[in-house]
Amino acid sequence: MEIELPVDQTRTYTWLPPDLAVTLGLRRIGTCTFETSRGRIATRALAQVTLSADGVSRPATVVLCEPGDPAAWGVTSLEMLGLSVDGGEVRRSEGLLGLEA
Numbered sequence: 001m002e003i004e005l006p007v008d009q010t011r012t013y014t015w016l017p018p019d020l021a022v023t024l025g026l027r028r029i030g031t032c033t034f035e036t037s038r039g040r041i042a043t044r045a046l047a048q049v050t051l052s053a054d055g056v057s058r059p060a061t062v063v064l065c066e067p068g069d070p071a072a073w074g075v076t077s078l079e080m081l082g083l084s085v086d087g088g089e090v091r092r093s094e095g096l097l098g099l100e101a
Helices: 018-024 076-078
Strands: 014-016 029-034 039-052 054-062 085-086 089-092
Touching: 014 039, 039 089, 054 076, 076 089
Parallel strands: 014 054
Antiparallel strands: 029 039, 039 054, 085 089
């Protein structure tokens, strides 16, 4: 399923709208507590999905929004897909961090 979400560079995780979570039949795998940009503490359910962009797919943990929560891409999801935000535009990253064991 393809959806458009705004990018929020203050979020680590991607937050998905509640109706999308129901449509996809996402299972909750736990919860996480966050401090919102307004300083509020919120606990939300987490789920596992596969995110894709520009032919790259990766498994990811996402936050399941509750009614009233704004859905948005988080920076970890973008980075996992080799994307970054530059001047407000989402672009392919110039290079990915390579680690060796």
